Amino acid sequence: MTRLLEVSDLDVVYLGLTDEGNVRACADINFTLERGEILGIAGESASGKSTLLTAVTRLQQAPAVTPKGSVRFYDAGDSEGVDLIAADEKALRRYRWSDISIVMQSAMACLNPVTRLEAQFADALRAHDRSLNRAQIRQRTADLLAMVGIAPQAMGKFAHELSGGMRQRALIALALACDPDLIVMDEPTTAVDVVMQRQILNQILRLQHELGFAVLFVTHDLSLLLEMADRIAIMYGGRIVEIGQARQIADDPQHPYTRGLRNAFPSLTEPRRERHGIPRSPPDLRKLPAGCAFEPRCDESVAACAAVRPELLDIGPCLAACHVRAAERGVAPLPTARPATEVIA
């Protein structure tokens, strides 16, 4: 596999408009994405997952800024790569849509309500290839719609004339317009019902199999990711706390938060048993604790957890940011939580 995207030490900060100061919504984000891979990012609301997507695609708007880190994108045959964070708008334009495209949650809000679908496809296609004539554009639009199972007649329709599932599929077709290497998806199926969700997911998997693009897929629904992703990153309090193969996250999650989350989805096939959610609420990003952000909710925490923030370390089955797990596997000793004298006492 060859590398497509490399995110290093990325921070995203919402500049404070109030006395409470700046909010670091993403901190020290590190991950890579290979060509043709599906990486899922799971997290609860306010875990920083959508912020991360807008930073990676450079779609963020003030007051969000990226004070630190890089997002290196490797075009085909380009071993150097380009840092999207450092690139200016003009340079970015070359990558937008033809290399990286995005599918958002609310299709109604993304499609232009006052133009027909055809015109929106033409916009995207022409922006990247001015030589296309009208007939070629119509043909390409029909082909793209056919890929997602929409009849070509639909290109003459307005967004409000389509059903929710059709709109979401049209958006996926639009994202495919310039044959991108990476499609970023932000909860693309949250607004449609479960039967349609299944169809759209299968369609994404089939297209990905045929066309070979990579997917960065963000959702709060871990059970969905387990079924479609190759690898999964779990975010909590603005940080990645675990990243590993989907199989491993499903069968052998390591971080106590991942374990809690994994257990929070009742199964349809396993025997019924009593399950428990994770006690207390997700953290407030404005008031993160000094140590591990999950410590107040964790049933495995030790003294060190509240004092020292764990780094994301390779602990064998996956990367995880947990003192207890790292010590268990002999990767790193438990840090001393307090001054040495107190520990001895």
Added chain:
Amino acid sequence: MTRTTGSGPVLSADQLSIIFDGKDAAGHAVEVRACNKVSLDLHAGEIVALVGESGSGKTTLARAFARIFAPDEGEIRFHGERITGRPKRSFYRHVQLVYQDPFASLNSLKTIRHILGRTIRIHKPELTRSEVTAQILQLLEMVALTPAEDYIDRFPSSLSGGQRQRISIARALAVEPDVILADEPTSMLDVSIRLDVLNLLDAIRRERGVTILYITHDIASARYVSDRMCVMYSGELVESGPTEEVVSNPRHPYTQLLLASAPDPSRTKPAEPGDTPDVDEPADPSQAISGCRFNPRCPAVMDRCTAEKPPLFTVGEQQVKCWLYDGVEAPTRARSTDEEHRP
């Protein structure tokens, strides 16, 4: 309203229809049957899950049970008595609704003391101020917001979504109801705290014998908490039965599709993407469909399905509205009149 004890259902809908004025795709006025001849019994101390997609009519049914909508056809019965025309306040002493959105259902300008106290004062005007306070503290403890003294004078804005939903549940419990209608009580909450709200509903049922109608689109959570499951599609009840039966042996093609589509954490990514049949979108209740309302999407559709509306057939412990079960296991035209379930 007097409470009669007996083995009959606590609350029931009998051939209930709720009809709205709507427009079809072409903009012509049509009648929209958000609920169409639905019969559903809720028995004492059971949790019944009502499962369906958006637009299937499950919230409309709950609101009809809560008397927000008056029946256009059929009846709602409380302990076997018709409730139409009866005073609402005494009805709400027995039946309470918990809404989906805990951010919208609590008055943000009032303290928890006021929000819970108001319900208690309305329904139990004889209580003194200190008795009301004692009850509020007891309610907070019941929904595990402890120490209760720390919560009583707070505003909803200082609580998380999960805590707010607990306040809504406490408010419903304030009248010591027989029935709680919980309309998607967990769908606005983060996944890590949903289970504990479901566990709370289960504890309320076990400890206080409250009957709970749990409305959800999440069939896995419905399986987790319910005794009986009812599946709605396009305004109609298409299948009902003991939860484990319905989940492990779904009869209606729609229930089968719903179960096959639901994400299941015990499955992981297949090596090759599967071929999925393209199924249409769910039928809009304003759409005129002859015969079974599921027939345009049904993989097992027969000629009969487009011509004639299926009745409810009894198959084992399940009841299914599908022609596939005509003649299977000595069908009775189950509950077409619903007489046999009435006390």
